[in-house]
Amino acid sequence: MEKGSGQGESGERKRPYPGTSVGSSGGRPLLHGPNRNRSVKEQQRQRDATKIYLLRSYVNWQMEKELYKHFHDLTFVSNADFAEHLLQDHTKRCQMHLFRKDAESQTEAFSAAVTTERSVDTQKGEETFDPATSTPLKKPSAMFCPMSPVGVDIEQHGRETADHTHTLGNSCSQKELQKELEYCSDDEGEEDKFGDWEDVMDELNQSKLSVNQLETSLQVDEEVFGFQGDDRDSDETPVFEPNQPKQDTQPFIDSCVKEDKIIVWVSKIEELLKQVHGETCPNPSCQRMLGYQNTFTGSGLKVTWSCCEGHSPGQWFSQPLFNRMYAGNLLIASGVILSGNSLMKMTHFFKTIGLKSITKDTFYRTQRLYVAPVVDNFWQGMQQGILSAYGDQQVVLAGDGRCDSPGHSAQYCSYVFTDEATKKVLHVEVVDVREVGGKSPNMEKMAFERGMDFLMKQIKVEELVTDAHTQISAAMKNSVKFQDVTHQHDVWHGAKSIARKIKKASRLRENRVLQSWLPSIRNHFWFSSKTSNRDDVRMKATFLGILHHIVDEHEWVFGTDGRPGKCAHEELQDAERTKRWLKKGSVPHKTLATELTARRFLNNLKYYKNFRHTGILESFNNHLLMYAPKRHSYGYVGFTIRNKLAVIDHNYHADRRQATQVDGTPRFQCKYSKSTGRFSAQPLMEQKSYGYLPELMGLIFLQRANTTGPLNQQVPMKENDPKRIHPRISLLPRPPIQELIKCHKSRFEPSN
Structure with missing residues (x-):
């Protein structure tokens, strides 16, 4: 039998292209491995990613062309003419460095000196700044082509938009770019500015630009795939931002956390910027109108301006940038958790007053990456400081459990242990219903045993005070490990x-x-x-x-x-x-x-007989409602850190004194009891200071600085995460939604 042309001397098929493989049955080389199905899916993914990117670029293309027509007072501009204009402008920018001159306050001689000095600094690799705006000037790259600003805010599916500035990779030649731009859109009338979506998809399907080339040069895989929802670093700054000057981290964090913030109208910011930078290009040979573009990223605002010829580009940020993220976005996400608020209510509040805010995805990623580790470490440090102070002292503990929801359908149970003498919380244990086989009445016993095992290794427990829970009473009576601990009930x-x-x-x-x-x-x-x-x-x-x-x-x-x-x-x-x-x-x-x-x-x-009272635990459970209300549902990470935040709050203010009048007289408040129908006087304590919050917020910023990777990175699941047992609390496989729809019936449907 003769060997095929694709076979070597050993009878095995050769790989005609480096980095490719050939299927067992021959045929076209597979670009992504020997598995044909995997290769086909990968190619489809790349093709779809290219279409998505070109579709977004097509919208920007139309807006840039309309802006170009407006600035040049043209009634019609073909796509070819506009592409030629962009290519010429791009070539001009690649041949010279762009330095902005202050025509109003600087002389020609001083401008020449500044230009020479900046050129020297640029050769040394140092950052250059605009003296008029204190904004770092971007170093022009070989293929950097800034688009003209458009004063609109594009929102896609209700998510915050990223910067609409695009870059073209070095692998994309001018001829290929011009051909691709001609294929992106056809000439359209004024009535339908952005065309029909079906026509757009047809144009994208006819694209002549290589899929591999587009994916490499435009980084489509990073921009489109691998992320869910608002995963594209929605509340981080765009990729092409000027590097900020290096500065001391701690003073910068203190400034972000402690500095006063106010609410400012966007129109007032635009008005101020136009007063500072004007409405026309400062270039004497241009004098065209400056276009201002607003880009919202969460609660942050970026304003860029430039004329249609690209003269005098500038930008301004409404918030400090901290490790590619607006400081306000990190403050909002952290502040919602640290203050015990609900994201749903805060989002509704922001929408009510028209205030820009972060998305739900950004909130949960911030909670997982930055807030949760900081709160865990902060609580562990506080806990070890309290426990180490006891030494060989005998401790009387008080314990009580609390479920996360009313009724018999609880998902979490948190068991809290306090010191009867100091009234401080020593430990909190959280149990998920999946850990007890879906039986919520057994959660309190498991949480109690875990907490006691931990505390008995740290301190000497002499006595334990609980309510008359039958399972806990039986465990204290029958378990050998608790035989040296006196058990008492709350009077x-x-x-x-x-x-x-x-x-x-x-x-x-x-x-x-x-x-x-x-x-x-x-x-x-x-x-x-x-x-x-x-x-x-x-x-x-x-x-x-x-x-x-x-x-x-x-x-x-x-x-x-x-x-x-x-x-x-x-x-x-x-x-x-x-x-x-x-x-x-x-x-x-x-x-x-x-x-x-x-x-x-x-x-x-x-x-x-020992006259023990756990009233401090009842007070703490009521205080816990501030951080984890029973009418709200939380994930395991969120519920755990909210319990720890409540403990930190309680312990920090455990030594508060009674408030006094100006003359030093203790203050009381009148309280009415519906059950007894009587009034009583209660001591009025001093106001809480929450002095630990700035420290926690600063640690969260440090966690952001020390965490490598973007905001949407994957985080390994913890060993104690209940999702390792089952992804859902039902412990049953979830049926397809189509079957549930078929079985769905309503009592209010009209009978035939």
Whole structure:
């Protein structure tokens, strides 16, 4: 059998082109590997990327041509004539350096001296600046062709626009460029300025420019593919920006964070720039109108100006640039999180007042890349400082869990541990429902055990105070690792529990008299726990004395501890009485005795003998609503850092003092309770300073400076991320949307 022309001496097929491969069945060489399907998809991707880029360039082409016609007072300009104008202008720019002269204030001799000095600086590689605008002048490259400015803001699908200045690669010759520009558009009338989209796509399909050449020279792969939504560095500055002068990072960050900011109208900025730079070209031989273009990138504004001939180009930025990103965009994304606000509400607020802001994609990328690592490190430093200060000291902990949503459909549970003495939060543990097999009632136990395992390695835990959670109580009772830790229940939860049972029993008609005794019974539970002196037998005897007191018996022979009993109050006056006594042996008295002498209730009294209260945890859970409201849904990263921010806020202001009047008198505020129907005076604390926020914001800027790669880079998933278990909380495969649409039925559809 003869060898084919494409085979070598060994019988194997040769690769006719370097860097290519030939399929097993021969045929056309594959440009992207031996896999034919992969090669076809790659070629299609490149072709589509080229079309997308040319489609965007086509719109800019039409606007530039209209601006050229307007400046030259022409009624018609063909695409060929306009392409020839651009090529001639481009050739002129490539042969000389562009230096701007101040015709109003500088003499010709001084201008010549400045030009000579700038030429020397340019040869040395130093940055040159415009003395009129303090703007670094861009060094002209061999193939740099700035387009004329157009005073419009193009928004694509509601996203912030990038700069519409394009560059042509060195691989693109002038003839190929002219041919491509002629293919980009046809002559069109004034009624349809941008033409029909179908015609545009036909023109793009007929493009003669090489796909590989376009992808290499225009960097289509970076501009179009590999990014989702607003991934094209939407809130970073465009690629071709002048390099900023090197400066000290920390003073610059302090200026960005601490400097005052205001809201300015765009029209006022344009008015100011026109007053400074004028409305006509300063070149004496030109005197054409200057065109000003506004480009919005998030909350930042870039204004560029130039005449149609490209004379006296300039630009101005409304915000400082920090590592190719507007400082305001980084401040907004970080400030929304650090202040505990919601992106949805802030975006709605910005739209309401017409204020430019960042996109949702930019917010979440900033949270993931910069805010989350900074908050984690800041909290770890604060936590280690608190825990290391204990040494060998025995610590009494208080713990409580809180779900992220009301009802029984929670996704996250955060368990918080505080020090009963200092009232500071020592640890917070977050558990996702996927970690417990989708059963949300089991999240609190898992979070509790994780937190206790961590804290028992750091400090010596003597006692733990929780609510009467059955799973946690069982774990503290049966687990060997917790056998040296005393477990106590919160006295507030205990009093609330017994009051709820009595209130339920008092709904019956014959027991309604017990409703007036509810506050007294609840207060007596607190008194019994406080005076028990850590003796559960004494607490039991003291508390059950209410069964004698309620029937007007204030001394009795034997109590539950085997000793004579007596009420601790002084002699009561009948005039001070507001409740009537119960009759001994009556139905209300027997009902109360049944509730108070229940076996489970009496066995649990030992958990209240140390008189522990977790009111600080209830206050913290209420404070956590500021950072993570239960009516909002968050991702795992967002929910975790919001919990840590709430802890940082709480610990930073834990030592606040009570506010005072001018004369030093403590201040109080009046508060009304709907449940009791009474007013009470509460101490008024000093205002929070939030002194840690500037430090956090500065660390976020440093994180941006030290992070390599763009804003849209891929970040590896953490080891503890619940998405490693399952991408969704349903733990079930998601059916196709077409099947769900077919099965969808509405009760409000008209019946046939």
